[in-house]
Structure formats: C-alpha cells, structure tokens
Amino acid sequence: MNLSEIQNTLRAKVIETAAQVFNVEMEQIAAEVPPKTELGDLAFPVAFELAKQIKQQTGEKQNPRNIAEQLKAALETFDFVEKIEIAGPGYLNVFYKRARFVAANLNSNPLPKLADSNDESKPKICVEHTSVNPNKAAHIGHVRNSVLGDTFVRILQANGNRVEVQNYIDNTGVQVADVVVGFIYLEKKSLEDIKQLNADLQEKGVSFDYYCWDLYAKVGQEYQVNEELKAKRAEVLHLIEEGGNETAILADYVATRNVECILNTMERFGIRYDLLPRESEILHLKFWAKAFDLMKQLGVIHFETTGKNANCWVMPFDDHAGNDDHEANKILVRSNGTVTYTGKDIAYQLWKLGLLGMDFNYKLFSTYFDGKEVWTSTTEESDHASVPKFGSGETVYNVIDTRQSYPQEVVKKGVSLISPDKGERASVHLSYEMVALSPAAAEELNFQLSDEDKTRTFIEMSGRKGLGVKADDLLNRLEKNALAEVTKRNTELSPAVQKDIAHKIAVGALRYFLLKFTRNTVIVFDFKEALAFEGETGAYCQNATVRINSIFKKAEPNALENAFKIVSEKQIEAAEILNSETEIWSLISLASRLEETISSAVSATEPAILAKYVFGLAKAFNLFYHNHKILIEENEVKKAVLLVTAEITRRSLTAGLNTMGIEIPERM
RNA sequence: GCUCCCGUAGCUCAGUUGGAUAGAGCGUUCGCCUCCUAAGCGAAAGGUCACAAGUUCAAAUCUUGUCGGGAGCACCA
Known part of the structure; x- marks a missing residue:
C-alpha cells in the first residue's frame, strides 16, 4: 500500500x-x-x-x-x-507504522499511473503549446510557453492521461507577411534568392530564423517612416491567405524554414510535438465555413442589420457588460464578409474537440533522430497509408499567455453554445504571465531605452522591435558556463561526455528557472538569476540525484538487494531507527509524496507545484547526506535503512525531474 | 469607464480548496572539505503578510471598501 x-x-x-x-x-x-x-x-x-x-x-x-x-x-x-x-x-x-510502510514500499513505483498514458482506449487530452509565429527565432518568452506546456504534458502523462501535443502554425498571419514584405520589397529577393541565402547562411553557421529576426525588426522600423511599404503589408497578407500564387509559395518557404528552426531549438530543450496544424489548411479546407453553418443552424450567432455592427455576424457575449466604447457582442464575420481571428479560432477549437465534423489531411513533417514522427496538415490527399488519428480530444488545454484571456473566453463560450454537452469544461486556457526584461537586461542586450522605459520596473519583449533574449543564445551561454565548471571538476572525462553533461545541466537550469515561478507571476528576466547553478536551481536538484547515484556506484554490487532483505526481516530494529531518527523518516515520507504532488499539479494546472516539491526533496536529501555516512555505517540494520532511504529518494527525484523534462547527468 | 491579476524579509518569489511558531533562494555576517563530489551543509540577522472593516473556534488565504502596480476590453492577430 x-x-x-x-x-x-x-x-x-x-x-x-x-x-x-x-x-x-x-x-x-x-x-x-x-x-x-x-x-x-x-x-x-x-x-x-x-x-x-x-x-x-x-x-x-x-x-x-x-x-x-x-x-x-x-x-x-x-x-x-x-x-x-x-x-x-x-x-x-x-x-x-514506519517500518511496515517502508517494507511495503521497497519496490514501489513513484509514478504508477505513468504507464497508462499509452493506453489507446483512454480518452485523449490535447495540449496546444509553443505556437510561435513562424517569422523569427524563438525568444525566452516563447520558451516559457513551451516549457510550461511540455511540462504539463509530462505531468498529465504521469497522472495516467493519454496526451496529444499540438503546435499551431500561424503561417498565413501578419507576422509572416511582415517578413515576406521585408524579403520582397526591402531586399528585393525572389524565392530563388532566399533559397540561395539559406544555403549561404548555413555555410556561415547562421540560423535562418536569426536572419529573419533582424529582418522583421528592420521592417518594423521601416513601417514607421515608409507608408508605401506599410501599404504592401495588406496586399501581401491577402495574397498569402488566398494561396496558389508566387507570394504565397515564397511565404510558405519562409514560414516552413522558420518552423524547422524553431523545432530544432525546442528539440534542444527536450520539447517535441505530435502535430503541427497550420492556419493555411484551416482556411483552404474551409473549416470556418463548416463552423459558420453549425452556428447559424443552432442560432448561436445572428446577423445585425442596424446599428454599429450593421452587416456583421455577431455572437452575444453577455458576461461582459457593453458600454459606449465597447461592445458586449463579439463580431465573428466583418461587414466586408471576412472572418475575424476569433471566428477562425472557434472553428479550430471545434476540430480539436472533435465537434467540427471534418478533418485535416496529413503529411509527415519530419522525423526526430530516434524515429519519433511529427505530422503536419496539408490540403493534398494524405499520402501515407497509416496516418495517426489526430484531434478529437476529450479536453483541450491551450497554453497561451494571459493577455489573450478575453478571446480565449469567447472561444470557450462559443464552443459551449455549440456543444452544451462538452460545455465550458472541455476548453481550458492554461494562461501564464509574460517574460519581461529588467532594464539592466535590456541594456545588456545593447537596446536603447526610451526615457519612459527607464522609469519602468520591467520592459516587455518585442519581436517587432527586435528586443528579446533569443532561446538559442541563452542556452548556448548556459552550456558554455556549465562546460567550464564540468571541465574543471571532471578532467578525466572525454570532451564529448563533458559536453553532454553541460548540455543536461544547461537545459535543467533553464527549465527549472522557468518552472519555479507560478503561472501568474511576471518573470522579470535577469541574466544573473537565469544563469545561476546554485541555490534554488535545476543544477541543485540534479546534483542531489547524482550524489545518490554515486553512492550506489560505490556500494557493493548487491548492497541494495541485501538492504531490502534486512529491512523486511528486521522490522523491529528498523522501526527503532525510524522512530528515533525522525529526519530519516521525514525524507522517506516526503519522497513518497510525488504521486500526490503530480495530482495536485494537475488539478491546479500548475507545474510550479512540482518544481517546488522536487527542490524540497533535493534539499531534504542533501541534509540527510551530510548527517549520515551511508557506506561506512557499521550497524547493519542502520546501513540498510539508510540505503533504502536513498533508493526511495532517488526514484522520486529522478521521476520528478524527468516529469519536468530535466535529465540526470552521469556526473557533475 | 468596465473586467481580470498582483501587493508577503533588503531583492526575487512560495505559501497546498481557511488550520499548529508565515517559508525558500539570493544578498549580508559567522562557521564546516583526513570522511559516499563543497554546484554542498550549519548558524545568525531580516515580517504591522499594502491599509481598513467584516465573516469564523481559527484569516496571508474568504467578503466589502481604499490606496498602489500590471494586463485586457477592435469589423488586429
């Protein structure tokens, strides 16, 4: 038990x-x-x-x-x-009864429900996260989204849920249009030129999404002074949405290259996807038309003939009181007949929940090095015989920042009007606050601060201004710092092994840093804090685990087996130790609470609960480690109890860290 | 104007659907490597939980109000 x-x-x-x-x-x-x-x-x-x-x-x-x-x-x-x-x-x-409890849990799995997450017969949960506009490199704010989403996926799986991970690709939006405007009108490049540029960049070791980062910022600046260029944006956007023309083909190339780059970045963090649904297919496969019919049939939207919203299709939204400046109702179809973002999002959400009555076609996007496949949507016939079944989630979690709470509420409301059965419960907005920069961090990035910015406690990152800490840059810096430490401490290891350890430490540091804050806390990014390996950090938690592993490496081969036997057979002596040395029992008791912690992280949709738990457990172990010398302990039963305690802690720490996407290095 | 979030140690943050003496990291000061890795451990200092009233046996936590900070409220995405 x-x-x-x-x-x-x-x-x-x-x-x-x-x-x-x-x-x-x-x-x-x-x-x-x-x-x-x-x-x-x-x-x-x-x-x-x-x-x-x-x-x-x-x-x-x-x-x-x-x-x-x-x-x-x-x-x-x-x-x-x-x-x-x-x-x-x-x-x-x-x-x-402490000894009895320990004896009963010698071989217990800290996450017994994890295996159920592969059970195809279970209802599926869809989690959408990342969804970076494919027009530039990902920055630390995007990584908060991805790490939160990915960790929540792992938490759900640890809780026994079957999960599908989607990364929405807005390949036909204004942001992509802006970079395309830059390529075509600022740089006068054709598709062939861009392909050549891509090859040249690869040779120079510069990432395509980094190039786009700068170009996007340049376009943003140019818009301020060049009205002519700004006019091109609407034109380009229209062509991209329409599809089947040269501009759209060029845009598709740019967007796809950026998606590939972003996926590479996320792979470094251990973050993967099952499906990349694209906006272009939502448009061309007429998802909206279908949703529009549904809503008209059910009478959840209506056409206004008079007033401010004349000739628009609107959805009543009485949760928010209207006033002179702002409507209570949400416009889904504009008076010119085009669909708003929220309208498209309702259609997409209906698909996710299996309520739309139609599906994408699919093609393989890429295969990770270990064989895992990631798929994307297409308008063409699916060319693979065995396409996995996507969508139709029982519950859908959308990891989107808190500024989009209002549109998310509209989507949720719209879906529940169409399907009162599933209701509002099926759509969960997993919201989180932004990552902003401290003025010091902005200056470190050589960013010119306005006088107004200088008075602020934090500065919002902005792709349009080119202001942000790029994910790969930060991870590179962390890996470099970690490698310096690893090399110093482990001179005998090969450079490849040292590098691998440094990578695990760097990822652990960044993931932990982003997870230790609760979702509704604004992270004011500070380099010193984010680059730390001491105190409440991922490295601290990894280090405690590495220590335990090292104890077992130094122990006799069958030490643990013997310890299990002794603890089972000599319960009276074991009980004496556990009753008199409360700190040992405290550690066992804490280590036994991983499953419970996972479950509260699910019900609170709060990964930080897990992060705090793992840190607390690592801290408790470090205390235990300093107070007890396990391998030289002479009392046979005491040594067995200590070994068993270390083993129970190791299982929970390892499983807890893995649930956060943090791996355990062989050495530190 | 309306809605939502926040205000806890010098700084950055936790505080488990109201519970026992309000915690952690950083920073400061002082200790600890003959011993399983010191990316570690111990100790000290540091609090009117923004303020006020209310509910309760019990409030940092719930209600109302005030003050201060942030975000949102488009025929943008």
Missing part, C-alpha cells in the same frame, strides 16, 4: 465514522501534513468542522477534542497506523 492509498483509506474511515457516530455526512475532508514530523505524519483538522455541523443539526455544543477521541478509536484499527494523537484544540494526528 503506498502513501496515497493509505491516505485515501484514512479519509474514507473518517467520513464513515462521522456518518455512523455523529450522523454527519461529509463529502470530502481536508488532510494536511503537520508542520513537524514530531507531530505525526498526517493531520485531520476535521473535529472543528464536525463540531460546527453537530451544533447546526442538533443545537448541541460538543468539544472538538471529545469528537476527536471518538474518531481516534476508529482510525487506530487500521493496520498501517501506529498511533493517533489528539493535539492542540482538536487536531487528529496520525502516526504510521
């Missing part, structure tokens, strides 16, 4: 007893971990709540401590419980 099962059993017993003895029905009850191990392993503050309920029902005033006494008797019959103490005004503190 693992920790979750024990806790659930205890909860059920409390609820059962409350019903039997006090005639009070409780749906769920709070359980908490006492502030100190001395106070027990699990606490129920349930007696206070019961006292209140009893008073409400019978008018009889009962002392919480007396209530606790009666619950205590019922819980003590459970064979994993050593004793129950009533503390303070009426806390019910549970102490487990």
